[in-house]
Amino acid sequence: MPEVDETDHRLLRSLREDGRRTYSEMAKEVGLSVAAVKRRVDRMREIGVITGFTAQIDHAKLGWGIEAFTEMRFTGTTGVREIVQTATQLPEVQAVFTIAGDPDALMHLRVRDISHLQQIIDKLRRSGTVTGTKTLMVLGSWTRD
Amino acid sequence: MPEVDETDHRLLRSLREDGRRTYSEMAKEVGLSVAAVKRRVDRMREIGVITGFTAQIDHAKLGWGIEAFTEMRFTGTTGVREIVQTATQLPEVQAVFTIAGDPDALMHLRVRDISHLQQIIDKLRRSGTVTGTKTLMVLGSWTRD
DNA sequence: AATGAAATTACGCTGCG
């Protein structure tokens, strides 16, 4: 569906590195005019290749220093929608991945400290049809870009 | 340590929702002048609360439709640095989390298709001192914002 | 120390060729 050529990919890479980069900067990078770059970026937003822009935050500096992944298992009758809805209401849940096989879901959590983590896991366990959890504590992380 | 007040938090929320939001928009939101908003955002970048800005991409629309998490275990002699360095050289690796306990690391992967996934897992397994892997295939995901 | 207003520069945006 989307025709995204090599120039578009270069623009994407540039915007992933710095989402506030100006069109004139990118125009120099790819050797096009400012207007052409804007049209390409606008188009990629329209077709949904670019879904948005966001600020990257150092959560540890805001006092949310603990990061964890929790694997969750549910009863056979539990639907995906319920899983996600339960989790999204907790601000500590950064992301929910539904999984093929075992476990049923993987949740990315951010909390202030260990007792906070325990509290959130307890909430998740109590919320409905959870049959088991296993939590992986993150010691360090690296993310592309 | 960063003093981040309630106004700063409102600006952070605003910029996480839309990283290209203008200072004048945010100024209206928080009831300050454009200059004051810019100073606050600049300051949060300086102290490292805001680490950058980035474009959000729909990788499926670019043909990278498969997402997975791979848990990895290593020999006792393997250092964290080696683990991360191995992974970061593969463009398919989106993120690496080193973990307390079992497993030793969790890798977030994006690939074009299943055979591509197999190929990457093979590469990871062969690269050094891996003693075991377990891969969780992502069926669906939800991310805050 | 942080703010607002004013002035300058740069950028975003649109229409036309």
Add this chain to the structure above:
DNA sequence: CGCAGCGTAATTTCATT
């Protein structure tokens, strides 16, 4: 796609509390 023109935003400076 490039060019050109106009409007808007970013950025710096200065003055104020």
